[in-house]
Amino acid sequence: MSARLDIIGAGAFGTALAITYAQAGHEVTLWAREGAAAMQAMRENVRRLPGHTFPEGLRVTGDLSDLTAECALLALPTQTLGAFLAGTPLSARTLISCAKGIDVATGLGPTGLIARHTVAMPAQLTGPSFAVDIAAGLPTALTLACADDDTGAVLQTRLSTPHLRLYRTTDVIGAELGGALKNVIAIAAGAVIGAGYGDSARAALMTRGLAEMTRIAVEAGAQDATLTGLSGLGDLILTCGSDKSRNFRYGLALARGKTLGDDLTIEGLHTAREIAVRYGEEMPIAAAVAALADGRADVAHIAEMLFNRPLKAE
Ligand SMILES: NC(=O)C1=CN([C@@H]2O[C@H](COP(=O)(O)OP(=O)(O)OC[C@H]3O[C@@H](n4cnc5c(N)ncnc54)[C@H](O)[C@@H]3O)[C@@H](O)[C@H]2O)C=CC1
Numbered sequence: 346m347s348a349r350l351d352i353i354g355a356g357a358f359g360t361a362l363a364i365t366y367a368q369a370g371h372e373v374t375l376w377a378r379e380g381a382a383a384m385q386a387m388r389e390n391v392r393r394l395p396g397h398t399f400p401e402g403l404r405v406t407g408d409l410s411d412l413t414a415e416c417a418l419l420a421l422p423t424q425t426l427g428a429f430l431a432g433t434p435l436s437a438r439t440l441i442s443c444a445k446g447i448d449v450a451t452g453l454g455p456t457g458l459i460a461r462h463t464v465a466m467p468a469q470l471t472g473p474s475f476a477v478d479i480a481a482g483l484p485t486a487l488t489l490a491c492a493d494d495d496t497g498a499v500l501q502t503r504l505s506t507p508h509l510r511l512y513r514t515t516d517v518i519g520a521e522l523g524g525a526l527k528n529v530i531a532i533a534a535g536a537v538i539g540a541g542y543g544d545s546a547r548a549a550l551m552t553r554g555l556a557e558m559t560r561i562a563v564e565a566g567a568q569d570a571t572l573t574g575l576s577g578l579g580d581l582i583l584t585c586g587s588d589k590s591r592n593f594r595y596g597l598a599l600a601r602g603k604t605l606g607d608d609l610t611i612e613g614l615h616t617a618r619e620i621a622v623r624y625g626e627e628m629p630i631a632a633a634v635a636a637l638a639d640g641r642a643d644v645a646h647i648a649e650m651l652f653n654r655p656l657k658a659e
C-alpha cells in the first residue's frame with residue numbers, strides 16, 4: 346500500500362531511502378538543508394550519492410513546511426539530531442531515526458532525543474545496509490525497533506518493500522546500542538587491518554567486541570538476543586568486513602598515519618569517546634579507539650596493552 350513519507354536529511358542514507366521508497370510507489374518528500382533545488386532539478390544527489398537517478402514520486406525540498414506526512418524518517422548524523430529537533434517544529438506523529446550513535450551532549454540515543462524534544466512516537470530503523478546497496482535495490486534486511494508493538498507492526502508493513510525486508514522488535518535500547526557500538530568496533534577492525542595484523546586478529550576483535558557491546562547494552566536494559574540480531578551482529582559483520590564502511594576506512598587510515606576528509610560522517614568516533622568516558626576500563630576496545638583517535642596511543646601500543654591484560658574465561 347502506498348503512503349506519504351517524509352525523509353529528513355539528504356545525506357547518503359536519507360537519499361538512498363528516498364529512492365527506494367519512491368521506487369516502491371510511495372510519495373516521498375526529501376528535505377535537504379542545502380542544495381535542494383539543484384537536486385530536484387538534476388534528479389540526483391551528486392555530492393552524497395552520485396550515480397543514482399531519482400525516480401518519479403520523489404520530491405526534494407529545502408522548505409520544512411513541506412513536511413506534512415504523518416510518518417517521517419530522520420537521516421541526520423547523531424550529533425546534529427538534538428539541536429535539529431529542539432529547533433524545528435515537526436508535525437509527524439511518528440519519527441523514525443536512522444542514525445547510529447550516542448549523543449555526546451546528553452548520553453542519549455536517537456530515540457531518547459526524539460522523546461526529549463517532541464511528542465511523536467519514536468522508532469529506530471537500523472541494521473546492515475550501505476546506502477549504495479539500498480539505492481541500487483539490492484536485497485537488504487533491517488530492524489525496525491519501536492517500544493509500542495502495534496505502531497511497530499504498522500511501520501514494519503509500511504516500510505518493507507520487495508527489496509527491503511524489515512524485522513521488528515520492541516527492544517529499542519538493544520537495537521539502538523547495537524548500531525551505535527558496532528561503529529566503534531568497525532574503527533578498531535579497520536585499525537587492525539591497517540596495521541597488518543590480519544584476518545585472524547580481526548575475527549578475535551569482532552568476537553570480543555560483540556562481548557563488549559552486549560555487556561554495555563544489557564547493563565542499559567537491552568535483551569542480549571538483540572545484540573546477535575541484524576542490528577548488532579549483522580551490522581558488525583558488515584562494517585568490520587567492508588571498506589565501503591566509513592568507520593572501517595577511518596580506522597584503516599588511523600593505523601596507517603593518514604587522514605580522511607573532514608566532511609565524512611564517522612559516527613563511531615563520537616560514540617567511542619562517549620563510551621570511553623562513561624565505561625572506561627570496562628570497555629577496553631572502545632577506550633583504545635578513543636585513545637588512538639585522539640593521538641594518546643598508537644596501534645602497536647594498544648595491541649600490546651590488550652594482549653597483556655589478565656587472562657580470562659570466555
Ligand atoms: N551511509 C550509510 O550507508 C548509512 C548511514 N546510516 C546512518 O545515517 C546517518 C546519516 O548518515 P549519512 O546519510 O551516511 O551521512 P552523510 O554524511 O552522507 O550526510 C549527512 C547529511 O546530514 C546533513 N546535515 C548535517 N548536519 C545537519 C543539520 N544540523 N541539519 C540538517 N542537516 C544536516 C548534511 O547536510 C548531509 O546531507 C548516520 O547516523 C549514519 O550512521 C545508517 C545506515 C547506512
Ligand SMILES: O=C(CO)COP(=O)(O)O
Nearest residue numbers: 472473474475590591592
Ligand atoms: O551503518 C552502516 C552500514 O550498516 C554504514 O556504515 P559507515 O557509517 O561506517 O559507513
